[in-house]
Amino acid sequence: MFCVLDIYKRNLEIIYKTTLCSKATFVIIITTIAAIVFPFIFAYRSRGFWLKHDTFYEQPNVRFKGEYFFVGFTNDISNVIICNNIYDFPKLRKLDKCSTFKVKEIDKNYDGKPDTLEFHMELTFAPNVHYLQHFILILPLDYRLQTTCPLKMQSAIILQQTILPRANHLTITANLMLKQKAPLHCYPKVTDKLLNNIIMIQETHSYNDNLDNFNVNKIINNYLQRNFTTHLSEIYTSYDLTSENFKLHLLVDYPEQAVYYRPGFWQVLKWAWIQYLAIYIAFAWLINKIQNYIFENDLVLAYKSLPSTLMQRIADRKKNY
Structure with missing residues (x-):
């Protein structure tokens, strides 16, 4: 008897296509902008985003x-x-x-x-x-x-x-x-x-x-x-x-x-970037989950393009049945 192990796996990419002026495009634009802008607003409003002195x-x-x-x-x-x-x-x-x-x-x-x-x-x-x-x-x-x-x-x-x-x-x-x-x-x-x-x-x-x-x-x-x-x-x-x-x-x-001093541009940018990136990771993960939910449940109209390998597997299963 042999022991079978899962040593490697990869996800198949499913592409959703639609026209430029559609609800699906609007949802993607809004959620992408939210993933970029909200972390900046959150970091700025929590104070200490721009390092004024060190x-x-x-x-x-x-x-x-x-x-x-x-x-x-x-x-x-x-x-x-x-x-x-x-x-x-x-x-x-x-x-x-x-x-x-x-x-x-x-x-x-x-x-x-x-x-x-x-x-x-x-x-x-x-x-x-x-x-x-x-x-x-x-x-x-x-x-x-x-x-x-x-x-x-x-x-x-x-x-x-x-x-x-x-x-x-x-x-x-x-x-x-x-x-x-x-x-x-x-x-x-x-x-x-x-x-x-x-x-x-x-x-x-x-x-x-x-x-x-x-x-x-x-x-x-x-x-x-x-x-x-x-x-x-x-x-x-x-x-x-x-x-x-x-x-x-x-x-x-x-x-x-x-000694209190006014930091230079690169030090201010480095401090702001670390705060922004830490919040962006959480927001990006949340927005990705929302996008997956919307498209997997067909809440907006979009054409689903499956990989050729997945299409071949589906066809083989239909033949077997």
């Missing part, structure tokens, strides 16, 4: 530019301390009381990108000054993204701090984060340098005659009006009351962060 994660390559600007307000209102190495003119030099300035960039994982910026400075007070009440510190940076959406811009660490009375030793730790008002335009092979301009105002000649024209708030406001800026987050502050002169120790980490 997110990638990257640790930025941040470099300290070697510049700093410090403004300190003391207990003596008439005695303002301004330390910097950006603006060099006589009236500011008289207000510079900074005795020590140290910066160190630390690469913890040896990947060529700094992970932490360590900033240290000390002030020497005048005899009638005992402590700082408030200060503003600006450290210009070179900020770069190099993977999905290349970006090169000039950013800054801006720190504004109110100090407890006679707390002259201040230690601050924080993270540097990217703040976006709009998605980043993504061109994978082109580096965006639109914001690669100097943050600190360089036109120092307008301040030589009148120091009152110098406004730090204007510098900060101009910077904050940009669509892409950096700011300090998760700030932790500790004080020490043992120091006579003011000491600031700042530790800023550069963590991996989320």
Whole structure:
């Protein structure tokens, strides 16, 4: 006794024919259009069909530019301390009381990108000054993204701090984060340098005659009006009351962060096509079942054309009977 197996099979194609202006043609046109259009409407109405923005994660390559600007307000209102190495003119030099300035960039994982910026400075007070009440510190940076959406811009660490009375030793730790008002335009092979301009105002000649024209708030406001800026987050502050002169120790980490960007045409098309195709498969299967039901049950008038092999089998069966 032999075991018989079904090892291969194929369907015989049955063709239905009709005239151009007929109900059968109208049914095919309507069902075919429905199979194409309905998946698009369903995908679009369910939201998220067109990808308007996306997110990638990257640790930025941040470099300290070697510049700093410090403004300190003391207990003596008439005695303002301004330390910097950006603006060099006589009236500011008289207000510079900074005795020590140290910066160190630390690469913890040896990947060529700094992970932490360590900033240290000390002030020497005048005899009638005992402590700082408030200060503003600006450290210009070179900020770069190099993977999905290349970006090169000039950013800054801006720190504004109110100090407890006679707390002259201040230690601050924080993270540097990217703040976006709009998605980043993504061109994978082109580096965006639109914001690669100097943050600190360089036109120092307008301040030589009148120091009152110098406004730090204007510098900060101009910077904050940009669509892409950096700011300090998760700030932790500790004080020490043992120091006579003011000491600031700042530790800023550069963590991996989320960057919102506007995807390109092919990424949007790929995302939309995957959603459309997934819904189209289900609709196409349903429409095919409807078409089969209509024509197999002769709900519309059409001429049925059978394959020659099937016709021969039917003829052979009639002869046998």
